[in-house]
Amino acid sequence: MQVNFKQQVLPHLLGIVSFYVLIVLYFSPIVFDGKMIFQNDILQWEGSAKEMIDFREETGEEALWTNSMFGGMPAYLVNTEYPGDISRAVISAITLGLPHPINGLFFGMVGMYLLLLSFRVRPAISVMGAWAFAFNTFHMLSLEAGHNAKIWAICLIPLILAGINMAFNGKKLLGFAITALALMLQIRFNHLQITYYTLIVVLIYAIGQLAFYIKEKRLPEFGKIAGILIVGGLIAVGANANRLISVLEYGKYSIRGEKLLEASGENDAGLSKEYAFSWSQGKLESLTLLIPNFSGGASQEGLPDDSNAAEALQQNGVSGAQLTNFLQGAPTYWGDQPFTGGPIYGSVIMAFLFVIGILYAPKRFRNIFVAITVVSLMLAWGKNLAWFNYTLFDYLPGYNKFRAVSMALGITLFAVPVLGCIGLEHLYADQDKQKKTKALLLSIGIVGGFVLLLILLAGAFGYKGAADASFPGWLVDALREDRKAMLRKDALRSLAFIVPSALLVFLAIKGKVNYFYATLGIAILVVADVWTINKRYLNDDSLQKSPSKTYFTPTPADQKVMQDKGYFRVLNLQNTFKEARTSYRFQSVGGYHGAKMRRYQDLIDRVLQPEISQFVKKAQEGNFDYANLPALNMLNTKYILAGNSEKAVFQNPEANGPAWFPQEIIGVSSNEEEINKLSQLNTKTEATLNTNEFSAQPGAGTISLAHHQPNKLVYNVNASKAGLVVFSEIYYPEGWVAEINGEKTDILRTNYLLRGVSVPKGNAEVVFKFEPTAYYRGSFVAVSCQYFIILLLIAGLILPFTKFADYGRKG
Template sequence: MIKKEQSLVGKIVPHIIAIIAFLAITMIYFSPLMEGKILSQNDVMHYTGGSQELREYYNNEGESSAWTGAMFSGMPAYQIGIWGGSPNFLDYIEYPLKALGGSSAGPVFAGMLMAYILFCLMGFKPGFSILGAIAYSLSSYNIVILEAGHVTKAWALAYMPLIVAGIMVLFRKKILLGGLLVALGLALQIKSNHLQITYYTGILCAILFIAFAVQMLSEKDIKSLLKASGAMAVALVLAALCNMGSIYANMEMARESTRGKSELTAAAASAGEKQSTGLDKDYVFAWSYGKAETFTLMIPNIHGGVSGGTLDQSSNLYKEMVKQGAQVDPKGVQAYTYWGAQPFTQGSVYFGAIICFLFVLGMIVIRSKVKWGLLIATVFFIFLAWGKNMEWFNDLFFYHFPLYSKFRAVSTALVIPALTMVIIAVWGLKGFFTADIDKEKLKKALYISLGIIGGLCLFFWIAPGFFFNFMAESDAAWRTQVPDWYYNALLADRKDLLSSDALRSLIFVLLAGAVLFFSLRTKMEKQKLALYGSIAIILLVLVDLWGVDKRYLNDSKFVNKNTYETQSFPQSTVDKIILQDKYPSYRVLNLANTFEDANTSYYHKSIGGYHAAKLKRYQELIDHRLFNEVGFIRQKANALLQQEVAKLQQGQGSPETINQAMQDSISPMFGATTALNMLNAKYVIYHPELAPIVNPYALGEAWFVPAYKFVNNADEEITAVNTLNPLEMAVIDKRFEQELSGLNIVTDSTATITMTEYKPNILKYKSKAATEQLAVLSEVYFSDGWQAYIDGKEAPHFRADWTLRAMRVPAGEHEIVFKFEPKDYYLSRTVATASSAALILLLIGMVVMPFVRKKQEE
């Protein structure tokens, strides 16, 4: 009995040590968290601003809303954040993982833990499993996206190894364990709500499934293949059921958002382009990884690293600027160091020079045919990441592969090689140390691997100019604005960045190669050799990746937790003035970066916002009307403001005279801004410390129109809006013709309709009219969820003026209430609650049952 307990302890201790190591690495890397700081992340700031209304509504009134009026004049909150509602029991699994920091350290620790589980279940000893965990989770892309605030992506990547672990176990004929791991991993990944990563993971799993299926068919093991396939299918269904709420919401948004197919045909036809069922092709392929840029996987600065990088005092540019008499910061100068194929980047995708070296070694050493499936997946996803740089290949997927056109930034596809290459690398190292392979063959494999990866690093170090000219296409945008000496010095620095990192990578490859070469010469027993060898490689990989990661996410990126929100969203003078207006319906137009800014939404109902999946029709209104209208106002306002500020600096005028001048000059211009007026853009922010411009042409929350006309399609409708007077006429798609059957509008000059109460998901109005009227409301139309009631009875409403709501209002005095009640969504969340509870019970049962059986046997 004692021996059994000692044996059990002996098995558990290495795993405990591994977890402690992961915690230590994570806590040291993110040490500012322990000092009461948090990571400052741009996308998290956008999220905080865009979700503030929903969070405040839940905290103050205890109610949940699936709609927000704070961004883009109103949109579903499915992909913003919904507080309250039916619980998901997967939260209880995530709580401990997120304890270190849900938007910073948490995904890194979780990624290590999940990758460790993967390698352990592949039969690797703890040393090799720790190596794989560190190599995967500290791959630079996982760190770069955290710095940018792409938190949902980081969590989705953290759970990916668990799904792959389930696949591996399934095809090792452990059906229950494999099925539950796939279900759990996929359920957690879907819950993280980054469908692009789940989409890529699905393709990876399909490739692995085919690889294993081919292997089983060759062995004529049809029974095991059918069992594994069945378990996998059940796991997929269970994972989906655990996330029915988010799946429903994403399906809805895939149809209605910018990721859905446009009803407009004229623009595409005139351009002679194929129409996709999702995003615009140029938008999808904008962030395409360059073919030569792919060498960043082993040499991080081969294309300059981060856009706007800092060059220190030893750089050519710094020295030249000092020589030319320019004032420079002692800490360094910022410059366009990046010269790759993407518009800009926040950091290189670096897997590690050692991992690339071991990957080549693994392809030689590994005997299993599964390596070919992993290689195919690696090459396939690199091709996808190249996007427009391999157009013939990626056009095929963009136009014909289901859902592919729904996702942007195709360079993201490199997340799959980040896992597959680590699997092959660690597997190859394990084989090198433990497999029964002739030493001469191992020596040959070592020399080939060193020759390929080390040789490339050597060539890039000694002759970088032989391969590249260090000029980027994007340089043309600013090249003429700087003198020749500046540009030439920058090109020299780009060359030096490549050369120095090539040398750095070469050193790490040679050190790792030395460890392997020494292992061939020693007579140490294989078990000890594997342990000490894996420890040495772990330390080298950790130092390698840590050094590169700290270039992108270091202690300077953290800010004080207690003051973060107040400093990120300070209530400015203009905010305070606008918030004095207690009327519930107005909207605010911020002229500063209108459609890429969610800060305004923190305090106000904004015309603009920031979201990757805004409603398609609203985006098309931006494209056809709002962009020009906002630009028209912005250009005049900025020019006038500069003039008035110049006067103030000369001792003429005051902030009050500036406000008056802006109001007098700018407000008449709103007579030409049809779309802004019908969206009720009452206040215009042009400077945070000056009073807003008040738009006298804003149409208010609702109005009655004396006439309407039908249009045949979306092209006619958007064209009609360009010349529309929304107070005199409503433009309505003919599909709503039945809703207006028999309506004969008799103009009533005394008729009124006003908003009496605003909540994100409940709008109340009072109407009074002598005859039946047609009302248009300055609220965004969304077909699935909004229900209208007149005096408590459900009433139909429909779309007008491209993106607004309209309805028939009977004669007399009435209360009109709009409620956002997406019944299918709430039902799907209930299904998710029950399914997640079932999954948790199954997991508990799997853990508990062996102990119950053992007790019964005793």
């Protein structure tokens, strides 16, 4: 097979180069200066993962368990490497050495480019669609927040669908391999919510294709292709077998698993509706797809010195630094979400082309991508479309495990450029100039006219923000005027991008400008549009030389606690259960993770938070009532941090220590009864035990911790009376093994979520080891599937150029 380099290779090569160059230009301080994005979620991840990373570097082994947050939890969802896994090397190779996480955006462009090519869209338009997809604000805002896994998972959706579409276009082997590879990588990034949305996208695509194949009376062919792709999906799952087995096992015991306590009106498993739908986008807020500042931008957005708010503040005596600080982070956002980092926007030009797609794309693809767009918007509206989303939450398998439903907008920003580019391709290809002109005018009339209407009707919106209640009426009135001005200004900006784009399309279909140059001009306008909006939120100010070094520099409070080389936990009163800075150095009562263990979350809600609040209230009055902290004491909370200074460190003399003999065992018969007992318990002398599951007798003696690692603890016991020992360690029924003098013994659950062991009289050594079979199961399958996918991809790429392929075509 002969290859025409200029026509068959050069356009694609230039496209890939353009993707690389755009990433390098936008993120040049990262690529050339070694700077990093100040990502709060990633900094919290660093704090969470520090113990595991240190253990790996010191021993060459995986800890698999971490004691650094929430008293202790499996490490599967924080930082774990799997033996023989080649996916990291694959990612490094296919992203041409670009640093993480910006390499995900580059690969997202490659995937979108291949997807559009599979729909027979010419390279120039495909490049434009790839640019628009990668540089939408959803990705940039997610980058700033540190949602790197989410970005990668979304950026793999185009490649997954590209493989599927190739298979339906006759390239079964290559499509099979690409689908399996892309899905393998997406599952690897372990963002199950995006994978769930991906399955919805694939299902909508499959329904659209099924309708077409039934109409064409080619149902057996559809079944064959679908069967091949299902096998590819199963292989992708197999390539992550060890990850999935571990995560699924842990899921049963996390807050996404079965509820253990009474909770009227809520589902028995999964998240609560209130929690799951707390980030639901308002229906009107979706107009940010046309006008970035329709809802006021970010929760804290800068206002100019001549704004209405500035004038009102000055008239009421506010000046200097106070005025400047307010204007730099004004509460301009008036949407429905608790707060937001910025609007969801992917270029008004793409919205304009999307309408062209509705008018010009082939019917089956039009229906598919319109359906994907509509469904994703409905999902993102969450509680604002309760009849739909609450039904899914209650009945759709697994859907009640997810939260922050507004992230479904990432799917919207995927579907819009796909249909827009397909539509533009078919508009160009149509030979009927009059029909093309009519469709163009209708599209500009719909999108441009709607934007113009929003300018004229801007005064009809209320502009009421959640933050308004904390400001005086005169300031609220000024803010609402500023919000209205922001809407109008960005609406005019949107018109300024629609008009020249439409003009370029018009000149192209009239033969006045070459299609390529017209498309290039539109693509440059798209980049200018999204680039300038993104720079409002992710710019040079977002980058630092070493944010983690600055963030984790030890404070005087840290240094004081670090002098104690013992084994204990630390309670940080500052944002206790939403920060992992404490976990960077210490075993923390708190932490930062979206899938805490169910029993620990119950403890937080029912016991720890009331206990902490009561302690703080008394401490402010000068009464440090450490004895009245039964739950914190049983967690061996030796230090309480109330700030960063040395004087803000308070040592708790009542902490129970690593292990102890309770004098009395209180039998309970339910989880509800047990957790209610905790706040009344003297945890030093009393312990609860669910007698329906466990049995033990009180003992007596002494016990000390001799050795500790994240996955192994060794205790020396001297028991004057055989009986129960309670350990200040979190009970987890999978993987922990207890041995007394080398012989296995049962681990009991006591005090709702701690470990207990019955020890014999006399001297003994008690050893806890974490050896989860879930981690080791599936390793051979995973590695085998990974190599099989790579070999299939190589075969799919090479076979078309071999004589065997030519022979097959002749036959």
